Amino acid sequence: MCCSLNIEDRQVPAGKPEAFDISAVKGMKFFDPHVHMTSRTTDDYQAMADAGVVALIEPAFWLGQPRTGVDSFKDYYSSLVGWERFRSSQFGIKHYCTIGLNSREANNEALAEQVMEVLPLFIYKDGVVGIGEIGFDDQTAAEDKYYRAQLELAKEAGLPVQIHTPHRDKKRGTQRSMDIAIEHGLDPYMVIIDHNNEETVKEVLDRGFWAAFTIYPFTKMGNQRMVEIVKQYGSERIMINSAADWGISDPLAVPKTAALMKLNGISEKDIELVTYSNAITAFSQSGQIDEADFAVSVDQSAKFEGNTVLRGGQQPRIDKSSIIIS
Ligand SMILES: [Zn+2]
Numbered sequence: 001m002c003c004s005l006n007i008e009d010r011q012v013p014a015g016k017p018e019a020f021d022i023s024a025v026k027g028m029k030f031f032d033p034h035v036h037m038t039s040r041t042t043d044d045y046q047a048m049a050d051a052g053v054v055a056l057i058e059p060a061f062w063l064g065q066p067r068t069g070v071d072s073f074k075d076y077y078s079s080l081v082g083w084e085r086f087r088s089s090q091f092g093i094k095h096y097c098t099i100g101l102n103s104r105e106a107n108n109e110a111l112a113e114q115v116m117e118v119l120p121l122f123i124y125k126d127g128v129v130g131i132g133e134i135g136f137d138d139q140t141a142a143e144d145k146y147y148r149a150q151l152e153l154a155k156e157a158g159l160p161v162q163i164h165t166p167h168r169d170k171k172r173g174t175q176r177s178m179d180i181a182i183e184h185g186l187d188p189y190m191v192i193i194d195h196n197n198e199e200t201v202k203e204v205l206d207r208g209f210w211a212a213f214t215i216y217p218f219t220k221m222g223n224q225r226m227v228e229i230v231k232q233y234g235s236e237r238i239m240i241n242s243a244a245d246w247g248i249s250d251p252l253a254v255p256k257t258a259a260l261m262k263l264n265g266i267s268e269k270d271i272e273l274v275t276y277s278n279a280i281t282a283f284s285q286s287g288q289i290d291e292a293d294f295a296v297s298v299d300q301s302a303k304f305e306g307n308t309v310l311r312g313g314q315q316p317r318i319d320k321s322s323i324i325i326s
Pocket of ligand 1: 034036059061133243
C-alpha cells in the first residue's frame with residue numbers, strides 16, 4: 001500500500017461551513033458510475049481514492065472535437081479496456097467502462113457506419129458493463145438511427161444501456177429515449193437514464209427505469225438540489241455520478257454529495273444506495289461486476305504492456321501532503 005492520505009489529515013480551512021467537510025462520510029465506499037478518467041490527472045485518481053471511491057465506470061464519449069476516422073474510435077475503446085483501466089488500478093480503483101457510439105458523432109453517418117461494425121469487437125471484452133453513453137444530443141434523424149441500432153446491440157449482448165439525455169429540450173429527449181427503448185423491447189430495469197433533473201425524474205422512476213443524476217458545477221445539477229430529490233423520491237433506482245471530463249467538473253462529486261446528504265439528515269442506508277449499491281445492482285446485470293474485485297492492491301511499479309504511471313525512474317509517491325517535490 002502507498003499514497004493513502006487519511007481524510008482526517010486534511011486541513012479544513014477555518015471559517016468554511018461544515019457542509020464542505022467531506023469527513024462526514026469518512027470510511028464510506030463510493031462507486032462513480034459515470035466519469036471520464038481519460039481526461040483526468042493522476043492527482044484526481046489519488047483524490048478519489050482518498051475520498052473513498054473504490055470503483056467507477058467510464059462511458060465512451062466524444063473527445064471535445066470530432067474524430068476523423070474509425071481508427072481513432074478503435075484506439076479509444078482499446079484504451080478504455082486497457083491502459084486507462086491499468087492507470088486506475090495504480091490508485092486502487094476498480095475501473096469498468098461502457099462502450100458505444102456517442103450521440104454527437106452519430107451525426108457523421110459515414111463514420112458511424114464504420115463504428116457500428118467495430119463495436120461488437122469491444123462490447124464483449126472483460127470489464128465492459130454496458131452500451132453507453134448513447135442517446136440523443138440534438139435529436140436528429142441520424143441520432144435516432146444509431147440509438148436504435150445500439151439498443152438492438154445491447155439486447156443481443158444482454159448488456160445494460162447507459163443513456164445520455166440531451167441538454168437542450170431535455171424533457172422531450174428523455175421521454176423519447178424511454179419510448180424508443182420500450183419500442184425495441186428493452187426491460188427498463190436494464191436501462192440507466194442519465195443526466196436527470198427535477199423535470200424528468202418522476203416519469204423515469206414511474207416507468208421503471210434507473211434514474212442517474214450528474215452533479216456537474218453550474219449546469220446539470222448542483223448537489224443541494226440532489227439532496228432535495230432524494231428527500232422527495234427516496235433512494236430506489238436513483239444513483240449519482242460526477243460525469244467529470246475535460247470540462248470544468250468535479251471528480252469528487254459523489255463523495256461530496258454523500259457528505260452533504262449526511263449533513264442534511266439523509267440516512268446512511270439511503271446514501272449508500274444512491275452513491276454505491278444501486279449502480280452496482282444496475283450494471284452488474286452485465287455479469288461483469290464482482291464487489292470482491294474492488295479491493296485492488298496498489299503497486300505503482302507494475303507495468304501495462306511495458307508502460308507504467310511512473311515517468312523516468314520516479315518513485316511511487318508516498319506522502320502526498322508534503323510540499324517537497326523531489
Ligand atoms: Zn459523459
